[in-house]
Amino acid sequence: MKGLVSLLAVCLLASTATAAKLNMLINQSPWFDGFRKTLVMYEEETGETIELDVTPYPGMSEKIRNSIRSPEAIYDIVITSTEFMATYANSGEFVNFNDIDPDFKLDSGICGYQDTSYWNYETRSFDAKNGEFIGIPVNGNVQVLYYRRDLYEEKGLQPPKTWDDLIKNAAEFHNPPRMYGMIQRSERGAVTYNFGPYMFSHGGAVYKDPQNGDFSIVFNSENNRKAMEKYLEIRDKVGHPNAHSIGQGEMIQYLRTGKAAHAIAVIAAWGGMDDEEKSAVIGKMGAALIPSGPNGSASSLGHWEAHIPKNVRPEHQKAALKFLKWLVTKENQIKYTENGAVPVRCDLIYSPIAKEDRFRFIEALGQNSEVAKFIAPTVTAVESTAITNLYLNKIVAGEISIVDGLNQAAEELHKITADNGMKTGMLPKLK
Amino acid sequence: MENRLRETDRYWNVLSLAPLCLLLFFLTIIPLLSLIYTSFFKVTWDGGYLYEGIGFQNFFDLVENKFYIPGVKNTILFALITVIIQVVIAYAIAIVLNKIKYRIIYLSIFMLPILLPPIVIGSIWRLMYGFDFGLFNYLLSYLGVMPIDWLGDPKMAFISIVILDIWHWTPFSVILLITAIEGIPKDILEAGLVDGTNFLKEAYYLITPLIMPTIIVASLFRFIMSFKVFDEIYLLTQGGPGTATEVVSFSIYETYFESDNIGLGSAMSVTTLILIILIMYAVQKIYIKLRLNTHD
Numbered sequence: 001m002k003g004l005v006s007l008l009a010v011c012l013l014a015s016t017a018t019a020a021k022l023n024m025l026i027n028q029s030p031w032f033d034g035f036r037k038t039l040v041m042y043e044e045e046t047g048e049t050i051e052l053d054v055t056p057y058p059g060m061s062e063k064i065r066n067s068i069r070s071p072e073a074i075y076d077i078v079i080t081s082t083e084f085m086a087t088y089a090n091s092g093e094f095v096n097f098n099d100i101d102p103d104f105k106l107d108s109g110i111c112g113y114q115d116t117s118y119w120n121y122e123t124r125s126f127d128a129k130n131g132e133f134i135g136i137p138v139n140g141n142v143q144v145l146y147y148r149r150d151l152y153e154e155k156g157l158q159p160p161k162t163w164d165d166l167i168k169n170a171a172e173f174h175n176p177p178r179m180y181g182m183i184q185r186s187e188r189g190a191v192t193y194n195f196g197p198y199m200f201s202h203g204g205a206v207y208k209d210p211q212n213g214d215f216s217i218v219f220n221s222e223n224n225r226k227a228m229e230k231y232l233e234i235r236d237k238v239g240h241p242n243a244h245s246i247g248q249g250e251m252i253q254y255l256r257t258g259k260a261a262h263a264i265a266v267i268a269a270w271g272g273m274d275d276e277e278k279s280a281v282i283g284k285m286g287a288a289l290i291p292s293g294p295n296g297s298a299s300s301l302g303h304w305e306a307h308i309p310k311n312v313r314p315e316h317q318k319a320a321l322k323f324l325k326w327l328v329t330k331e332n333q334i335k336y337t338e339n340g341a342v343p344v345r346c347d348l349i350y351s352p353i354a355k356e357d358r359f360r361f362i363e364a365l366g367q368n369s370e371v372a373k374f375i376a377p378t379v380t381a382v383e384s385t386a387i388t389n390l391y392l393n394k395i396v397a398g399e400i401s402i403v404d405g406l407n408q409a410a411e412e413l414h415k416i417t418a419d420n421g422m423k424t425g426m427l428p429k430l431k
Numbered sequence: 432m433e434n435r436l437r438e439t440d441r442y443w444n445v446l447s448l449a450p451l452c453l454l455l456f457f458l459t460i461i462p463l464l465s466l467i468y469t470s471f472f473k474v475t476w477d478g479g480y481l482y483e484g485i486g487f488q489n490f491f492d493l494v495e496n497k498f499y500i501p502g503v504k505n506t507i508l509f510a511l512i513t514v515i516i517q518v519v520i521a522y523a524i525a526i527v528l529n530k531i532k533y534r535i536i537y538l539s540i541f542m543l544p545i546l547l548p549p550i551v552i553g554s555i556w557r558l559m560y561g562f563d564f565g566l567f568n569y570l571l572s573y574l575g576v577m578p579i580d581w582l583g584d585p586k587m588a589f590i591s592i593v594i595l596d597i598w599h600w601t602p603f604s605v606i607l608l609i610t611a612i613e614g615i616p617k618d619i620l621e622a623g624l625v626d627g628t629n630f631l632k633e634a635y636y637l638i639t640p641l642i643m644p645t646i647i648v649a650s651l652f653r654f655i656m657s658f659k660v661f662d663e664i665y666l667l668t669q670g671g672p673g674t675a676t677e678v679v680s681f682s683i684y685e686t687y688f689e690s691d692n693i694g695l696g697s698a699m700s701v702t703t704l705i706l707i708i709l710i711m712y713a714v715q716k717i718y719i720k721l722r723l724n725t726h727d
Contacts, residue, residue, distance in 0.1 A: 058665070061688070061689060061691075062688050065691065069476065087691070091476060092477075092478070177563050177578075187668075187669060187671060187672075188668070188669050188670055188671030188672065188673070189669035189671070240562075241580075242562050242580050242583035244583055244671070244672050245562070245580065245582045245583030245588070245668070245671070245672060247669075249557075250561065250564075253561075253564060254563070257564070259563065382689050382690045382691075383690045383692070386498070386685060386689075386690070387497065390497060390498070390671075390673065390674065393671050393672055393673060394672070394673040397583070397585065397671075397672040397673060399585065399672070399673045400673075412497065
């Protein structure tokens with residue numbers, strides 16, 4: 001009888017000592033499988049369990065909202081994309097990681113992503129200096145230049161340094177409909193993101209100085225006009241005439257079927273390029289730094305940050321942070337990359353795997369991450385991106401002139417920022 | 432004794448209807464009232480929902496909204512075109528099917544588009560409409576026709592959505608109409624045959640007037656359903672190019688769920704609801720007038 005009681009006591013102790021089972025919300029995406037494989041490694045290594053709720057992108061925001069606004073969180077870890085990152089950061093519902101572990105900080109090898117791990121509640125902007133530490137990057141999705149390295153080798157070309165180089169190189173292969181020199185993703189839901197590198201490389205932007213809380217609208221600037229002219233020049237000379245109806249799916253299809261010589265696409269699309277079942281261009285694709293404009297090279301951020309909501313139980317918060325810390329170490333980021341996910345460490349450029357042909361995208365990923373900018377780092381990102389998407393799509397579709405499109409969009413953006421009580425202003429109308 | 436029985440019946444009627452009324456009250460009336468109430472507020476989150484009364488401001492804002500008004504126009508046009516074409520095609524199919532012996536086989540095949548999830552339909556049609564890889568342009572190339580920009584050209588994109596919806600929902604009207612035709616007493620049709628009606632005359636003079644109530648119901652039903660179109664638009668065009676395929680359900684979804692602008696989203700929903708009720712009322716009035724004229 002005594003033995004039985006002792007056995008029961010041991011079992012009880014063991015069960016209370018077992019690590020908390022966590023829940024995590026994650027989106028269904030091309031990099032998910034790599035994340036899942038890495039998570040399995042973590043579970044095997046630590047004996048802990050993390051249940052994933054894998055959700056298509058359109059359902060993510062609503063699930064996050066429901067979870068963080070409940071009395072008790074549904075998810076111990078949620079991840080946010082750049083589209084709604086600022087909105088949720090500003091909600092005040094995410095834990096400051098330093099409240100769980102005062103000594104924890106992101107090491108310098110992790111890409112900075114324009115301070116998106118830190119939120120300043122006063123200026124309502126991302127700010128590493130004065131902000132609270134609320135996010136840890138888990139997916140380093142940025143745009144890079146995809147190009148056909150096999151065709152480049154045949155012609156003895158070098159990856160383009162400038163937009164004009166791109167036009168010149170793309171013209172060598174532009175022979176529609178067999179092959180398009182360049183594919184642009186300009187459908188209404190995505191054109192702002194695709195236009196980002198052109199805009200930033202021409203010194204343009206949507207907001208004047210968001211990192212310092214100045215959300216004055218500069219969308220109708222001369223620089224943005226020049227950027228859009230270049231965008232359309234590329235489409236007209238070496239691009240697809242129906243760019244305004246091409247989405248991410250089609251863009252990847254053009255790349256994988258060998259019908260595109262170049263494209264600016266997210267690095268998450270790399271996954272299938274060397275997959276025998278999905279691609280006709282195995283080993284033929286290269287990745288490079290996006291061409292530069294008068295203001296240098298630029299990419300647009302499209303990464304994901306992980307957060308722990310405040311309504312998560314303290315013991316779960318600790319367990320969640322333990323996993324996130326584990327995930328971003330250099331050693332585990334290498335495993336993460338090998339598993340097919342997109343790493344968040346810029347220092348992987350210098351690691352041996354960057355030299356391997358199958359990971360030939362790492363250098364371009366690191367370079368583009370360093371110059372990637374946040375298009376709409378604001379609490380009104382969803383609304384403002386809907387406006388920029390609408391007018392940019394109309395411009396590319398030829399429904400409105402560049403000047404009218406940028407001016408009208410700027411007016412709408414100004415109204416949104418003013419209505420939300422943000423420090424804002426406007427440029428004079430573009431003529 | 433008879434009075435007591437009648438009274439018991441009345442109590443029983445009230446009691447038996449009570450659960451349904453309660454369900455209706457809690458699941459329809461209360462949410463509807465809540466929606467109307469919310470449409471007069473600016474709702475924000477600060478650890479809890481904060482309601483700031485702003486009168487009719489949300490309704491003024493929706494008039495200026497860059498997506499909602501084009502969405503309303505497109506939705507009404509979309510609903511009118513699709514419903515008319517669908518009902519005409521469904522009527523023709525139902526009349527022909529009525530003459531076929533093993534129509535259940537054909538009906539089962541016709542049913543397939545309704546059974547497919549909208550997300551699958553959207554994906555399939557996006558592939559078929561593709562400019563360079565799509566099935567339609569591939570087939571057109573054999574006829575020497577230049578490829579069509581199905582989803583990129585604003586007018587064509589709208590037509591493409593209409594074609595998809597007709598393919599998707601015509602079978603629904605076919606089922607309603609064939610059921611109505613089968614319900615016509617045989618002796619009426621046989622009497623027509625004795626009087627020497629041919630196929631077309633039978634359809635026009637006998638079947639059409641007899642199934643007119645079903646045609647009206649099918650049209651109204653499809654009209655309401657057309658206001659809910661979402662998945663196909665989301666997958667095919669996301670409302671673009673520009674606002675060429677924007678529809679109200681898409682605008683409401685974006686405002687309410689994506690932008691988290693609950694007040695404006697509620698105002699959009701309430702306005703759309705009123706619009707549908709007004710249209711339905713007008714259609715019913717026309718229908719009653721038509722019936723009265725027929726009886727005269």
